[in-house]
Amino acid sequence: MKKNFIIPKIALGMLAVCLSASSYAQSSLPKQAKIKPEVLKDKLKGGWAGQVIGVTFGGPTEFKYNGTYIPDNKVIPWFDGYIKKTMIEWPGLYDDVYMDLTFVDIIEKKGIDAPASDFANAFANAEYTLWHANQAARYNILNGVMPPESGHWLNNPHADDIDYQIEADFAGLMNPGMPNSASDISDKVGHIMNYGDGWYGGVYVGALYTIAYISDDVHFVVKEALKTVPEQSDFYKCIADVIKWHAQYPNDWKQTWFEIQKKWSEAHGCPDGAFGPFNIDAKINAAYIVLGLLYGNGDFTQTLEISTRAGHDSDCNPSNAGGVLGTILGYDKIPAYWKMGLKEAEDINFKYTDISLNKVYDIGYKHALQMIKKNGGKVGAKEIVINVQQPKAVRYEKAFEGTYPIERMSLGNKSLVSEHAFDFTGTGIVIKGNAAKNANIKEDYTLELTVYIDGKEVERTKMPTDYQTRKHDIFWKYQLPKGKHNVKVVVTNPKKGYYIRMTDAIIYSDQPVDGIHFHDHKHD
Incomplete structure (x- = not known):
């Protein structure tokens, strides 16, 4: 009979004590790093x-705690055989791993200098289901909009979402000690689906891994990796705040959680999260990764617990945090508690791939050696010399510039079969909904729409009922003249049994609206 294991309290801090005793207060990166191949x-x-352990642990709570942390008395299960059981019974949980593997596979087949189009086409035509920025990008690519335009915020309302952040681990792991080289890969791949802060999430995660190879000081790793992100970006400011609050409240991660909250x-991008507790924005979820790393202080258990209990995307965040700390520690030093049952899962191919953990250990190592040599390092039988790169900030870009959600307008879950028009006041709009069919119909169909704003045609678009190729949002338009507008959506190829389900519309303006009003009764 399998049992839940409880780690004695003394063991929880043991790893952190061992790590801090052997680490040093690092202030800069060396110019070169020498490392044994086996290390x-x-x-x-x-x-x-570490990624697989983290995503398995956090899976049951994913987006079940939005705008709140997971209370201490909520037991998150972990037992011998749990990883294998989850990989077999819930393979879709590992989307942040098998999507990484899509890109690893392209590098294996096309080389370390494969163009963005190869990554984009493999991603868009894969069998797995996608959401948010990823699905918007898939639709764009399948309809002829290639990267970087496929991830640009004017073409993708989810550009600031977490998507590339959870898929960027591969870029860091194949670039030990070379954050700028990882950023080059992230430029190609991350702009498939993201832009601005959404892209920076992946740049940052990649950089964390690269520095984790050559420093066992988790605080240094967190700070040094941030140098790859432009200081004027909100992403940089958010993570810098977490570092500042950790210094201010070093023993109270929940206080820092409240400060983050x-x-x-309040995210400006993702229309699904506007005016609600749901938040898939890259910044706040990256803040939870850093929360776990800083307050975990090298303790694997505490790092996973905190990055999970922070809420929101509570499987992907501990996956990133666990992966980074796993790189710092190395496989052998990940506590046995967290590796129990891992061996029996390491030969299982992740769904939608022919790659297992054991295979990616070998493939990833080969790619890392190729990148080391490409950047002037040396690979010997007994010693590897890495030309360490001083992290440089990537270019500055900002999504949703001067664009703020001001209203969520209900459209009454309208079933549109011909046309529908309504007025709104602002500078932009996203119409939420999907193409649908009656329950008794098996065949998919692609409805075609023409959209008019103020009487002028602005878009012709396709809306497949097929979930894999669906358009994530019906319509969006930003940067309109400020004022009152009329939008009309017309179905140009109606077919009995098929319709557009229109749920609501997010209205945007060029200034944020403060909904809090204080009334002074003394002046009544």
Whole structure:
């Protein structure tokens, strides 16, 4: 009979004590790093294994705690055989791993300099289901809009979402000590689906891994990796705030969680999260990764617990945090508690791939050696020399510039079969909904729409009922003249049994609206 294991309290801090005793207060990166091949391989394995452990642990709570942290008395299960059981019975949980593997596979087949189009086409035509920025990008690519335009915020209302952040681990793991080289890969791949802060999430995660190879000081890793992100970006400011609040409240992660919530919980991008607790924005979820790393202080258990209990995307965040700490520690030093049952899962191919953990350990190591050599390092039988890169900020870009949600307008879950028009006042709009069919119909169909604003045709679009190729949002338009507008959506190829389900519309303006009003009764 399988049992839940409870780690004795003394063991929870043991790893952190051991790590802090052997680490040093690092202030800069060396120009070169010398590492034994077996150590490099162990760290790479730790990175991939840490991801799988983290996503498995956080899976049951994913987006079930939005705008609140998971209380201490909520027991999150972990037992011997849990990883294998989850991989077999819930393979879709590992989307942040098998999507990484899509890109690893392209590099294996097309080389380390494969163009963005190869990554984009593999991603868009894969069998797995996608959401948010990923699905918007898939639709764009399948309809002829290629990267970087496929991830640009004017073409993708989810450009600031978490999508590339959860898929960027591969870019860091194949670039030990070379954050700028990882950023180059993130430029190609991350702009498939993201832009601005959404892209920076992946740049940052990639950089965390690269520095984790050559520093065992988790605080240094967190700070140094941030140098790859432009200081004027909100992403940089958010993570810098977490670092500042950790210094201010070093023993109270929940206080820092509250500070994050107060300042960074109102996302401007994703229309699904506007005016609600749901938040898939890259910044706030990256803040939870850093929350776990800083307050975990090298303790694997505490790092996973905190990055999970922070809420929102509570499987992907501990996956990133666990992967980074797994790289710092190396596979062999990940506590046995977290690796129990891992061996029996390492030969299982992730769904939609022919790659298992054991396979990616080998493939990823090969790619890392190729990148080391490409950047002037040396690979010997007994020693590897890495030309360490001083992290440089990537270019500045900002999504949703001067665009703020001001209203969520209900459209009454309208079933549109011909046309529908309504007025709104603002500078932009996203119409939420999907193409649908009656329950007794098996065949999919692609409805075609023409959209008019103020009487002028602005878009012709296709709306497949097929979930894999669906358009994530019916229509969006930003940067309109400020004022009152009329939007009309017309179905140009209606077919009995098929319709457009229109749920609501998010209205945007060029200035944020403060909905809090205080009334002074003394002056009544």
